[in-house]
Amino acid sequence: MEPFRQSAALSLGVELELQLVNTHDFDLAPYADEMLHLMARHKVPGSVVPEMTSSMIEISTGVCTSIAQVLEQLTVTRDALVQCADKLNIAVVGGGTHPFQQWHEQRIYDRPRFRQLSELYGYLSKQFTIFGQHVHIGCPAADAALLMLHRMSRYIPHFIALSASSPYVQGQDTQFDSARLNSVFAFPMSGRAPFTLSWDQFGEFFAKTTRTGVVKSMKDFYWDIRPKPEYGTVEIRVFDTPLTVERATALAGFVQALGAWFLEEQPFMPQEDDYMVYTYNRFQACRFGLEAVYVEPATGEHMPLREHIVQTAERIRGHAEALGAGQEVAMLAEDAFAARNDARWLRETQARERLLAEVVRQASLRFRGRRA
Template structure:
């Protein structure tokens, strides 16, 4: 199979996908209600889409093509409100977060869809362990070569995205000591990690041809990279975010991606290099393990600094390029979170420390998702 033609898109447009948990309202464990939710959601006229995910206790929502964080917030809010109404009818709840805190993977059911069945047949138990929940952000690129350049520039900021979105400290009833344990599950897949360092689409096409000739790759969907090009959309897709606990925070993360992309296109602040990836896995691990308290190693200079400091410096660097409606407010909220050292993983741990019951953590997270005033 040949690599798809890259279809240019309007630069800096956004698309956001959120994978969400469906839980019962008895003990707040995952519940296999995706099919019922999809049936009810079809009655709503909404932007974007609502689709199943690999197991039947998951659902994925996505915006349409958005031009601003404000539009992302409005579209996600509309879909969120319809999800909450539908869930109430089924006596279940919808929850954000990168992992469910105490579900048991062996109890999950693979959703009845051919691609999911193929994945299950290939990957065995890993498919059910893939009951993890992420946010994906697409950003529009003017042409194929620009997309690859954007991808490799954006890779330096993967630790930012992980630490800001981290919301998966608990797995199978235990505190993992990671802020984002979700990404450890993704690394179990053989085609995860990072894209090869090529900056021309013609060279990427040669790589893709070699991979398809091996028989292990049929399409771009087979790559579980942290960032991958999406030629059919004319975007790059950033995939390391844990699903946030609220659509407001999901919007702020998308605003940060758009601001970085605007900075790259306007100023071309640096040229990426293969050597950037010498510290990539270390920086990635630090962000997964320690969140906003991580150490960041600058790929160009080898300098060690706090991830917080690097984040705050970058937020200042992109500020002149923040023009889209809703962007300035979103980045201000991110900056406040960084100053406080407070991500969703910390909030989840604080609730567990107070309640000593993970079911209550999940219940309160469901209220946070539906924007109940006392929990936002």
């Protein structure tokens, strides 16, 4: 395992996996190669790369110190994507799943790693045509990264419910706010990281798993949160891709403010017992979104998740304001209080339009910064 590289505490990096759809029926369209070719002519921050299937594309920021930088970089890349998509008569859309695509119609993108994963996982690889947001937060040292990881794990339900945008799968309302994560959970190396607060012990765990041949690198772990030693970060992977870059930025601000609270106040020490309620809390958030029940790991108290989100936002408000994320964290708290997320918007739009293709069309307008 490579050594953990030091990075600036609370620095940010954001990745967004995005849908490419045609503009006649708004189904997924295999235009990743054409988009990458056109995007190569644009000077954008971060990177633009292919993903598992050819109707997906991933954008990322560079290393950012503030969410103002995150928003600026995502906006520049978004605008370039929209311009390229218009030339190809396709559209770019957020959301954690495409509402009515058929997984068996998808094509694996022609890269060695994607071909290897397809051979290993079979049909699961095409079912991995799902779209998430990943947030990297910088950590000054390896042990500090593990402490950050396990503290953040208490807030996995908050991240899921606030970002949930995948209620529809293959034309059906799944009754989940985040059905996307059900596809992730099918992979054998998904779930939670092992509980250790020592990088040496984590290295021993990694050595054991590689010795068995189960994994070859850190990329083979599909954990909800994982350390990224080559970047010096902790990577949170449970967010559905939001419908707008503004909401993606707000979620990154929430992560950064939580990280500042952890570093500056050391509010609690994570315990192995925290994970006794982890799977239950995660399921509740996926299924019910902001209407979920949250079990406080330390006390076992049951409370509405949205109340816990509002309380958390108030607790970290000073840190959010100091980082320039005060408005964004307050907006997420207001949405939690009102039980508003992108899954709700998608359902309300479908109830009004009664046509999922029209829902995707309107979602594509939201992504480009316009109202339907």
